[in-house]
Amino acid sequence: MTQNDPAPASPSETGAVRARSARDLLGRLSLGRYTGVLVALAVVCVYLSITQEVFLTWDNLMNIVKANTVIFVLAVGATFVIIAAGIDLSTASATAASAMILGLTLQAGWGIALVLIVTILFGVALGLLNGFMITKLKISFLVVTLGTLSIYQSFALVVNGGATISLFGKPGFGVIADFVNTKVGPFPLLLVFNVLLLLAAGGVLRYTGYGRALFAVGSNPEAARLNGINVGRVVLIAYTIAGLCAGIASIVQVGRLTGASAQSDPTLLLTVIAAVLIGGTAYTGGEGGVLGTVIGVIFLGVVQNGLTLSDVSAFWQGTVSGAILISAVGLGVLRERGGSLRLRRAARSPAAGPATAPGSTA
Amino acid sequence: MSLTSEEERVTEQPNAGSTPLVRAHGITKRFPGVVALDGVGIAIHAGTVHALTGENGSGKSTLANVIGGALQPDGGHLEVDGQRRTIATPAEALGLGIVTISQELTLAPTLSVAENVFLGRLPRRRGRIDWNELHERAREVLDGLGVHVDVRRRVGELSVELQQEVEIARAVSSQARLLILDEATSSLSEAATERLLAVVERERARGAAILMISHRMPELYAAASQATVLRDGRHVADVPLPDTAEPALVRLMVGRELGDYYRKRRVEPGETVLEVDGLTTPGGELRPTSLTVRRGEIVGVAGLVGSGKAEFGMALGGAIPSSGAVRVLGREVRLDGPRSALGGGIGFVPDDRKRAALLPTRSVAENFAVAWTDQLTRRGILDARGERKRVAEAIDRYGVVTASPQSRITTLSGGNQQKVVLGRVFARGLDVLVLSEPTRGVDVGAKSQIYQLMQDHAAEGAGIVIISSELPELLGIADRILVFFRGAIHGEFDAAGLEEEEVAHVAVSGTPRGAAA
Numbered sequence: 001m002t003q004n005d006p007a008p009a010s011p012s013e014t015g016a017v018r019a020r021s022a023r024d025l026l027g028r029l030s031l032g033r034y035t036g037v038l039v040a041l042a043v044v045c046v047y048l049s050i051t052q053e054v055f056l057t058w059d060n061l062m063n064i065v066k067a068n069t070v071i072f073v074l075a076v077g078a079t080f081v082i083i084a085a086g087i088d089l090s091t092a093s094a095t096a097a098s099a100m101i102l103g104l105t106l107q108a109g110w111g112i113a114l115v116l117i118v119t120i121l122f123g124v125a126l127g128l129l130n131g132f133m134i135t136k137l138k139i140s141f142l143v144v145t146l147g148t149l150s151i152y153q154s155f156a157l158v159v160n161g162g163a164t165i166s167l168f169g170k171p172g173f174g175v176i177a178d179f180v181n182t183k184v185g186p187f188p189l190l191l192v193f194n195v196l197l198l199l200a201a202g203g204v205l206r207y208t209g210y211g212r213a214l215f216a217v218g219s220n221p222e223a224a225r226l227n228g229i230n231v232g233r234v235v236l237i238a239y240t241i242a243g244l245c246a247g248i249a250s251i252v253q254v255g256r257l258t259g260a261s262a263q264s265d266p267t268l269l270l271t272v273i274a275a276v277l278i279g280g281t282a283y284t285g286g287e288g289g290v291l292g293t294v295i296g297v298i299f300l301g302v303v304q305n306g307l308t309l310s311d312v313s314a315f316w317q318g319t320v321s322g323a324i325l326i327s328a329v330g331l332g333v334l335r336e337r338g339g340s341l342r343l344r345r346a347a348r349s350p351a352a353g354p355a356t357a358p359g360s361t362a
Numbered sequence: 363m364s365l366t367s368e369e370e371r372v373t374e375q376p377n378a379g380s381t382p383l384v385r386a387h388g389i390t391k392r393f394p395g396v397v398a399l400d401g402v403g404i405a406i407h408a409g410t411v412h413a414l415t416g417e418n419g420s421g422k423s424t425l426a427n428v429i430g431g432a433l434q435p436d437g438g439h440l441e442v443d444g445q446r447r448t449i450a451t452p453a454e455a456l457g458l459g460i461v462t463i464s465q466e467l468t469l470a471p472t473l474s475v476a477e478n479v480f481l482g483r484l485p486r487r488r489g490r491i492d493w494n495e496l497h498e499r500a501r502e503v504l505d506g507l508g509v510h511v512d513v514r515r516r517v518g519e520l521s522v523e524l525q526q527e528v529e530i531a532r533a534v535s536s537q538a539r540l541l542i543l544d545e546a547t548s549s550l551s552e553a554a555t556e557r558l559l560a561v562v563e564r565e566r567a568r569g570a571a572i573l574m575i576s577h578r579m580p581e582l583y584a585a586a587s588q589a590t591v592l593r594d595g596r597h598v599a600d601v602p603l604p605d606t607a608e609p610a611l612v613r614l615m616v617g618r619e620l621g622d623y624y625r626k627r628r629v630e631p632g633e634t635v636l637e638v639d640g641l642t643t644p645g646g647e648l649r650p651t652s653l654t655v656r657r658g659e660i661v662g663v664a665g666l667v668g669s670g671k672a673e674f675g676m677a678l679g680g681a682i683p684s685s686g687a688v689r690v691l692g693r694e695v696r697l698d699g700p701r702s703a704l705g706g707g708i709g710f711v712p713d714d715r716k717r718a719a720l721l722p723t724r725s726v727a728e729n730f731a732v733a734w735t736d737q738l739t740r741r742g743i744l745d746a747r748g749e750r751k752r753v754a755e756a757i758d759r760y761g762v763v764t765a766s767p768q769s770r771i772t773t774l775s776g777g778n779q780q781k782v783v784l785g786r787v788f789a790r791g792l793d794v795l796v797l798s799e800p801t802r803g804v805d806v807g808a809k810s811q812i813y814q815l816m817q818d819h820a821a822e823g824a825g826i827v828i829i830s831s832e833l834p835e836l837l838g839i840a841d842r843i844l845v846f847f848r849g850a851i852h853g854e855f856d857a858a859g860l861e862e863e864e865v866a867h868v869a870v871s872g873t874p875r876g877a878a879a
Contacts, residue, residue: 207743208742213735
């Protein structure tokens with residue numbers, strides 16, 4: 001309001017200037033896609049480190065990592081599917097089904113290497129089946145994965161009459177137990193594994209033709225098709241990757257539970273998808289990435305840890321995760337709206353835009 | 363009347379003296395970082411067609427949105443019937459009799475044609491919808507527009523053009539006092555545009571005012587009696603039409619001479635690059651069609667909507683299933699999809715940029731590179747450095763104005779988006795380019811750049827097929843023009859000295875002018 005006021009440095013003007021520079025700062029910060037979630041995460045961490053002395057201990061932090069590895073592995077797969085503008089509702093069920101295959105084969109005395117390969121391939125097959133029905137039979141991904149959510153879960157119950165398979169002390173289980181419990185120096189092996197998974201998935205998304213094609217298909221399938229991309233194949237692979245991740249996640253889960261549970265954790269699916277969306281991957285497809293997914297998983301993991309440490313009833317955790325999901329995605333939408341409008345105006349009117357007049361540069 | 367200065371404002375108006383129906387005074391509208399309108403004024407009189415023109419980004423749609431209640435100005439005010447007032451919402455504008463038809467369709471796709479025409483004001487009897495009355499009245503309105511469509515059909519099943527006509531029918535049936543046509547003709551064929559212009563004339567004669575926003579010079583000249591020109595959010599001139607010559611008007615819009623708009627340069631055609639033999643679609647939209655194109659040649663394809671011209675382009679590009687034989691430099695091209703077409707040397711740019719060409723959530727760089735994925739990857743790994751280099755070259759060569767290669771494609775103007783969409787296909791170095799409506803929704807400045815690029819690529823040896831609904835464009839750019847009628851080629855002309863009427867006659871009737879009907 002005082003922008004044109006010639007009087008220098010009147011109190012109201014310095015106030016306005018300060019407000020404006022604060023706004024500029026916020027504007028610059030919000031250019032980073034993850035700023036909102038990171039700031040919220042930092043606030044939660046500071047709060048917890050003050051109120052809960054256990055929170056900032058190394059053991060507790062590493063516990064968060066271990067407790068959220070299953071979620072992270074599944075969320076990486078879900079990121080691929082959601083970038084392709086789809087969703088895989090069957091992911092938790094596929095994990096339970098794969099875990100039962102692992103349990104049954106190990107119980108039957110198969111060699112551990114064969115057991116792990118069969119488990120992972122089984123997960124891959126479940127993902128392929130989803131992808132096949134979606135791309136070849138052209139059934140909506142919602143219908144297909146809602147159906148297989150139920151089918152894969154039912155399969156997990158049927159194969160062993162609904163009973164959990166305890167694997168503690170079984171020959172070969174030691175390998176799996178080591179995988180989830182071993183430390184590399186001060187770090188749990190699972191943390192190293194998660195970092196490698198992140199690098200691999202991020203590399204595929206960023207530096208391969210497949211990654212580019214995946215974003216293109218999620219952004220506009222018809223445009224992707226007209227540019228020679230095999231849309232069906234790209235989508236099929238995305239669901240297969242989700243299945244692969246379910247297979248891997250089932251191994252981690254079996255290791256942590258020391259057995260194969262026929263009943264999947266009812267909150268697992270929602271947590272996985274919430275983590276991906278909180279991490280800035282758009283449910284409408286065509287944008288996002290695994291770095292955001294990591295942040296989403298950590299955020300939900302830290303909040304859950306904090307609630308547990310604070311002795312808040314587990315019943316409240318759903319409310320908190322849900323509220324976080326809605327605010328994170330909601331704020332993202334709002335920022336998007338403001339940001340793209342601003343950019344569009346600036347680009348359309350180069351005269352009024354930034355001084356670096358593009359197009360004239362070589 | 364000759365213009366001595368760009369800034370000269372013609373103050374005399376046909377109805378000077380009488381109170382304008384709507385007058386805008388010093389309207390200023392700011393968006394974060396940009397002044398979209400800077401003290402713009404306009405006076406629109408009842409019983410006139412008033413053109414509002416300027417390049418993309420000049421602020422015409424913003425002004426229309428302010429008048430239509432969709433945006434609130436930051437400065438200045440509006441007057442309706444001489445009374446100062448605010449128009450806070452589109453609903454309020456409707457209440458004042460201000461109706462907007464925009465290029466963005468606002469139809470409910472799952473409802474019927476009739477329901478859409480009378481959306482929000484369905485005729486009722488004793489609290490229930492009177493379906494017979496509704497269908498009868500909808501049919502009346504559509505008949506009046508010369509549109510023949512079953513009013514019970516779901517709008518979502520109709521072609522884009524018919525949908526636009528339903529939108530127009532809705533506006534017309536509302537007895538508007540001010541009808542704002544915001545690029546309403548951009549998805550209409552010539553014939554439909556003519557029908558719309560007839561409607562505009564009827565509405566004008568009834569006493570309504572029409573504010574017509576368009577890039578298309580012929581329509582402006584056909585319909586409007588005056589034009590307000592905007593540039594970079596500022597009022598540049600009010601000029602009478604059609605007394606102001608087209609070059610002068612274009613100069614006002616872009617602020618410089620465009621020279622010869624099409625800059626035609628004859629290229630001596632070389633060897634045959636494309637042979638099409640009996641190309642046809644299973645649905646019969648395209649009947650068996652044959653033609654040859656030589657290197658350096660630009661072949662124009664004209665025809666009404668539904669004539670098969672669009673399907674011809676899509677079939678060549680592998681976008682729709684087809685059969686027949688297509689050869690590039692003598693080598694057979696498989697007709698099983700865009701991938702085969704590209705591999706065989708045919709590049710295709712579809713007519714609907716938003717639906718079929720843009721990756722709206724991705725950067726300018728990725729929108730270029732999506733067409734080069736196979737060339738930029740080895741064993742599946744992307745050559746990131748090579749990509750950056752090629753993108754930078756393409757931005758430069760195709761004159762794309764963008765803040766950065768990493769900017770989202772949707773932050774660019776329509777013309778710059780189109781340059782990306784065309785450039786990515788051009789830059790593959792293909793032998794044949796099939797371009798469907800390559801300048802649709804693009805401002806004059808970008809248009810002339812696009813024509814230049816087409817000619818450059820023809821000169822470099824490509825054979826170009828351009829499918830367009832704009833006859834002046836075809837006559838200006840093409841060497842040879844083919845006219846489709848009911849799925850087949852009914853006329854072929856050398857473009858030199860050709861008159862629009864000759865082409866139009868074949869397009870409408872399937873027979874050459876002067877032939878016995």
